[in-house]
Amino acid sequence: MSILDSKIPEGPLADKWTKHKNDINLVNPANKRLIDVIIVGTGLAGGSSAATLAELGYNVKAFCFQDSPRRAHSIAAQGGINAAKNYQGDGDSTYRLFYDTVKGGDYRSREANVYRLAEVSTNIIDQCVAQGVPFAREYGGLLDNRSFGGVLVSRTFYAKGQTGQQLLLGAYAAMNRQIGRGKIKMYTRHEMLDVVIVDGKARGIIARNLVTGEIERHSAHAVVLGTGGYGNAFYLSTYAMGSNVTAAWKAHKRGAFFANPCYTQIHPTCIPVSGDHQSKLTLMSESLRNDGRIWVPKHMKDVEAIRNGSLKPTDLAEEDRDYYLERRYPAFGNLVPRDVASRAAKERCDAGYGVNQTGEAVYLDFASAIKRYGKEQAYVKGLDVDDKKVITDLGKKVVENKYGNLFQMYEKIVDQNPYETPMMIYPAVHYTMGGLWVDYNLMTTVPGLYAIGEANFSDHGANRLGASALMQGLADGYFVLPYTIGDYLADDIRTGPIPTDSKEFDEAEKQVRGTIDKLVNNNGTKSVDYFHKKLGKIMWNKCGMARNEKELKEAITEIAELRSEFYKDVFVPGGENEYNEELAKAGRVADFLELGELFAKDALERNESAGGHFREEYQTESGEALRVKDYQYVSAWEYKGQPSEAIHHKESLTYENIEVKERSYK
Amino acid sequence: MNLTLKIWRQKNANDKGKMMDYALSGVSPDMSFLEMLDVLNQELIEKGEEPVAFDHDCREGICGTCSLYINGRAHGPQTRITACQLHMRSFKDGDTIYIEPWRAKAFPVIKDLIVDRSAFDRIQQAGGFISVNTSGNTQDANAIPIEKEHADKAFDAATCIGCGACVASCKNSSAMLFVGAKVSQFALLPQGQVEATDRVLNMVKQMDAEGFGNCTNTGACEVECPKGISLENIARMNQEYLKASLKG
Numbered sequence: 086m087s088i089l090d091s092k093i094p095e096g097p098l099a100d101k102w103t104k105h106k107n108d109i110n111l112v113n114p115a116n117k118r119l120i121d122v123i124i125v126g127t128g129l130a131g132g133s134s135a136a137t138l139a140e141l142g143y144n145v146k147a148f149c150f151q152d153s154p155r156r157a158h159s160i161a162a163q164g165g166i167n168a169a170k171n172y173q174g175d176g177d178s179t180y181r182l183f184y185d186t187v188k189g190g191d192y193r194s195r196e197a198n199v200y201r202l203a204e205v206s207t208n209i210i211d212q213c214v215a216q217g218v219p220f221a222r223e224y225g226g227l228l229d230n231r232s233f234g235g236v237l238v239s240r241t242f243y244a245k246g247q248t249g250q251q252l253l254l255g256a257y258a259a260m261n262r263q264i265g266r267g268k269i270k271m272y273t274r275h276e277m278l279d280v281v282i283v284d285g286k287a288r289g290i291i292a293r294n295l296v297t298g299e300i301e302r303h304s305a306h307a308v309v310l311g312t313g314g315y316g317n318a319f320y321l322s323t324y325a326m327g328s329n330v331t332a333a334w335k336a337h338k339r340g341a342f343f344a345n346p347c348y349t350q351i352h353p354t355c356i357p358v359s360g361d362h363q364s365k366l367t368l369m370s371e372s373l374r375n376d377g378r379i380w381v382p383k384h385m386k387d388v389e390a391i392r393n394g395s396l397k398p399t400d401l402a403e404e405d406r407d408y409y410l411e412r413r414y415p416a417f418g419n420l421v422p423r424d425v426a427s428r429a430a431k432e433r434c435d436a437g438y439g440v441n442q443t444g445e446a447v448y449l450d451f452a453s454a455i456k457r458y459g460k461e462q463a464y465v466k467g468l469d470v471d472d473k474k475v476i477t478d479l480g481k482k483v484v485e486n487k488y489g490n491l492f493q494m495y496e497k498i499v500d501q502n503p504y505e506t507p508m509m510i511y512p513a514v515h516y517t518m519g520g521l522w523v524d525y526n527l528m529t530t531v532p533g534l535y536a537i538g539e540a541n542f543s544d545h546g547a548n549r550l551g552a553s554a555l556m557q558g559l560a561d562g563y564f565v566l567p568y569t570i571g572d573y574l575a576d577d578i579r580t581g582p583i584p585t586d587s588k589e590f591d592e593a594e595k596q597v598r599g600t601i602d603k604l605v606n607n608n609g610t611k612s613v614d615y616f617h618k619k620l621g622k623i624m625w626n627k628c629g630m631a632r633n634e635k636e637l638k639e640a641i642t643e644i645a646e647l648r649s650e651f652y653k654d655v656f657v658p659g660g661e662n663e664y665n666e667e668l669a670k671a672g673r674v675a676d677f678l679e680l681g682e683l684f685a686k687d688a689l690e691r692n693e694s695a696g697g698h699f700r701e702e703y704q705t706e707s708g709e710a711l712r713v714k715d716y717q718y719v720s721a722w723e724y725k726g727q728p729s730e731a732i733h734h735k736e737s738l739t740y741e742n743i744e745v746k747e748r749s750y751k
Numbered sequence: 752m753n754l755t756l757k758i759w760r761q762k763n764a765n766d767k768g769k770m771m772d773y774a775l776s777g778v779s780p781d782m783s784f785l786e787m788l789d790v791l792n793q794e795l796i797e798k799g800e801e802p803v804a805f806d807h808d809c810r811e812g813i814c815g816t817c818s819l820y821i822n823g824r825a826h827g828p829q830t831r832i833t834a835c836q837l838h839m840r841s842f843k844d845g846d847t848i849y850i851e852p853w854r855a856k857a858f859p860v861i862k863d864l865i866v867d868r869s870a871f872d873r874i875q876q877a878g879g880f881i882s883v884n885t886s887g888n889t890q891d892a893n894a895i896p897i898e899k900e901h902a903d904k905a906f907d908a909a910t911c912i913g914c915g916a917c918v919a920s921c922k923n924s925s926a927m928l929f930v931g932a933k934v935s936q937f938a939l940l941p942q943g944q945v946e947a948t949d950r951v952l953n954m955v956k957q958m959d960a961e962g963f964g965n966c967t968n969t970g971a972c973e974v975e976c977p978k979g980i981s982l983e984n985i986a987r988m989n990q991e992y993l994k995a996s997l998k999g
Contacts (some may be wrong), residue, residue: 136887152806153872155913156814172893209885217881217942219906226896244906250813251909258880265876273869296861325808359781364789365810494812496794497829497836498783562883612796614789658801663763664862666804667796 089721089736092524093197097320098742102201104156105525106568110575117142120574121305121582122291125277125332127260129253129555130538131311133562136259139268141567143574146303147260147269150327150669155257158313158325159558162249162371163491164233165241166555168206173230177238184743186553188673189422190518190546191696191712192745193348193719195738197525198543205564206556210242211527212563218255220244233551234371235422235750239560241552242552246370246491252555256562267715275301276669277332278597280308280339280534283589287339287534291590291597295669298662300597302590304583306574307533310336314324314517314539318677318684319629320621322514323355323368329673330680333521333540341529342721342734344522344542345678347688350549350697351630352515353379353426356498357446365499366513369489369705371551372601374419376454376484377428377508381438381447383407388438398440398448398507409433413707417750420582422709424548424697427512428723431630432708434511441509450507455480516554518545518697519687522721522736526569527561530721533573537561542719547597547696571726604671609654613670616651620644620674620681628685633701637689641682645729648678682728687720690733709750719747752778752844756791756920758803759851761860768860770849780840785817786808787839788850804863812836812977815912816926818919819864820851825916825975833914833977853919855960868915870961871929877957878950879933881942895941905939906931910978917972918978923964928972930958931984938991948995955992 094105118585120143124135124154127149135147171177182203187194210228214220220242221229230239244251249318263269274295281289281304289304315330316322336345354369366648382388384406409429411418430447459480463470470476481504485492492503499509521529521536521541526718528535538558545553601721617709651674659665693713694703703711753776761768775791782790785807792802808816812833819834821827827837843847850864858866883889897905909932917928934951937943943950966985973982 131954134886140884151808151814151816152868153913155872156808156816158814161809161811170892205887209972210892211889212883212885212887212894214879214892215883215942217905217937217940219902219909219936219940220892222899222902222947224899226898226902227893245908247813247910250912251906254909256874259885261872261876262880262882264872265878273872323811326810327808338826340883360779362779362782362786362790364783364786367811384918493831494836497812498838500838518779564887567885614793656796658796658798658799664804664865667802690858719801 089522089734090524091195092526093195094525098196098200098215101197102204109568109572112571112575112578114142116578118144119581120144120577121146122307122309122570123148123303123305124309124311125290126157126311126313126540128157128159128311128313128538129256129558130254130540130562131309132157132253132260133559134309134311134391135269135539136256136565137264137567138570139263143268145263146272146305147552148272148275148277150274150295152273153160154260154271154273155254157253159253159555160250161325162367162555163246164372165231165243165248165552166209166252167233167240167552168210168242168556169203169240170207170210172228173239175238177240181238182206182240185236186550187546187743188542188748189550189750190548191710192546192739192740193454193695194544194546196317196740196742201565202544202557202560205560209556209559213252213255215593216255216259218244218251218715220251224362231372231375232420234374234420234426235417235550242332243372246372246488249555254560256559276424277335278620278672279335279593280531281589281593282339282531283583283587286532288583289590292354293594293597296664298660298665300594302585302594304585306577306580307535307570307585309535309537310521310540311537311562312540313522315680316517317618318681319514319624320617321358321366322641323352323366326365328674331673331676333536334676336521336529336531336534338724340531340724341534341536342723343519343524343683344686344719344721345519345629346684346722347691347698348518348547348696349514350423350516350518351427352423352514353512354449354510355513355515355585356495357441357509357511358443368513368515369508369510371423373449373488373491376409376487377419377449377451378453379410379419379430379447379449380406380408381433381440385437386667388440391440392442399452414750421750422548422550427630428699430512445511446509447511449510451484451503452507454569455484455504458483466579488490516549518542518547518549522719526572527566528569528573535566535570537566547698575718600672601661601668604657605668606653607655607657609656611654611656613655613657613667613674616647616655617674619647623647624681624684626687631699631701633686634689637685640685641689641729644678644682644685648682651675679728683722683731686728687722691716752837752842753778754778754842755814755847757847757849758864760803760863763862764859778839780838782839783810784819784837784839785822785835804865806865807835810835813912815914818853818914820864820919821838822849822855825853825919826977830974831977831979853915855918855924855963857924858915858918868913870963871913871915871926873961874926874930874954874957875933878946878953881937882946892985898939901939905936908935908939908984911980912978914977916975916977918963920971920975921964922969923967925966925972926958926963927966927975927985927988928980928982930954931988932980934988934991935984938987947991948998951988951991951995
């Protein structure tokens, strides 16, 4: 029997959450005043939970490394948020959203968690509209929807290409209301550097004030991590520059199991790498695949002509193009899930059909959409449907209305006009499905330590569907954690404030100071970025879109070597008692260097392909991911000093409400 | 390309600060402006010097963290973009580029090019929200139909990224475009009506307390706003303020 208890409530799937809410302990309003909760991270999950817990009456202390809670990287989410509202009357339901999410995750997520997510999804939309989030609307004044990858309905709510921004500003506003009431104490430009465990329970954190360098002790009755994912282990990704694994990794080192670290989402539509100076990659929203068609030339001679500039992509005849997603997956076409679309792009580029100088780009083309919309509009307006200029102008307007800001962003970065010539795109690291292991209550294996949003592992299995990250972040923060945390805190109503002068706080602070002293006084010869870039190359080349045993083993050795070189030779300029970005970065990269190894180890252990985890040894004849029944479990790793010594625990996954099938989008 | 950079260096809030010169070569036109600064910083680190501190995070123009005054303009020579979206192809070989922090009384310098914009947060805390509890028991989202034109305008106002370019560009260091955008977003929506009076009065009061100047209709804020937030929002805020004052 596994030591992992997921605490999934008994009863039929559809009743579990309601029943659980009825069964768990509550804390009365007067007692909530006696309880402190620390929340680290102020993105959708952290921000929404901070606001809600404060509203309920708890004393909340919230921390973010940015200069304002509004800047968390949830802000950059573009496309939308899913909810089973069925406003379009196209057959959507809670069950269907649940089904799509489990299937999309390649049958590697927990049924009960996903069902709850689908269930509360509709509340999120109601809540956000009540808060004044300006979602896109139709002329009748009702909410508009669009479609995302891996589903056959339109259930995605959006605010142009800035949905994450609008939702985060909604949560930020809800937080501001509570900050103004004195219920949330906000600590900006603060980085959590350790969790403090007292008598086996999470009772506080050690944080560094990034402006003054001061090391601070903060205590609470429970600690919540909403600190996002760890995709920056790859150096180049669509994450923000500051996104890091440090908080989650420190929690892991204090006893929280890390689940499925190898499940990473490589997003198919990002702007390709342009050179060695590149610091980050930019996503082009999945919503573009509603109208954009992905292709490469059919013939090698045309690929060469395009690369040497003698042929323009717009001049290539239809029959000489390979719309490979439409060819391979006729049922879902350009809207297959992200993992499938990314691998298909890699397959074409590996075969030599990449359309840019590096050979790592495919086209995302809007010409057909412009023509189609233009014809529609010309017909409606009674204009000549055969006049090319008329339909192009009208069509461009429709496309601009839908995706204007994304097209503008593309043009600013690439210096090409995507209305005139197809966009060039290539997959990039975008999201991590893995994260801290949590039970149904979102508690990690450390009592009183919770993980929410991207920081946990629970809902997306081996692949996340588009527009589901925003849904999960807000579901966890607004509607799940505020209930489940009460069950735990009900035992703490007589505990009183947690002192910060205990030996546990002393020890944790001493350790944090030790690490900082070591980094600042290392006097090596190489910058932090040197190591980060090297790690990124290993991760991308050996733990990226396709993995195999030999390369994973190499990655494990190389990362361990790089880590020891880092501690020998890293140079951190400046002092510790001042604003010092290099020092902050050094601490984050040190943790990535440990996580990276565990990542490779996890990928090596999983002898199957599932979702974003593709092992070359495990594929069908047509090159699709080949799942292996024996691996129908969650891998949860226990820290034992070095990543190589981590102990593997398994939580087996059972499917009672869904038949586990081959995941087909054909 | 080869560039001469003149950059504001200031050790901390109490330091006087000064412009320093740096020569940088081998800059590619495909680099973003911040990547160019990354290259400079790597060179400085290799020489054992302290890198230039500047604020940045998402590097895709949405988080509002980057805040550079480049050649006398907030976010540099292009319009409708942030400094992180600015690419070096906007400059030419041999150029001298001046890089300074936002300058406003309400935005004190923390270090080099980094300023403290927490005044913006405090203005939002004074009223930039709709007081609705996150119970999940609100009415159905489609129970409140909203005219598309109003919803779209509210969205346009809500796209403000809170970078502070408006304040930095204004000769009076006024924050009225920033505050006007939030007041407008809610003024245009039925959900925002209930608290409209208190909201505008409290936010304006806080804005004044933070030491931001007044609006004299120069319009520099609108020109330099990376998100194209319209001056209309200031007019709408003034209207809301007048209404609220008469009522209050």
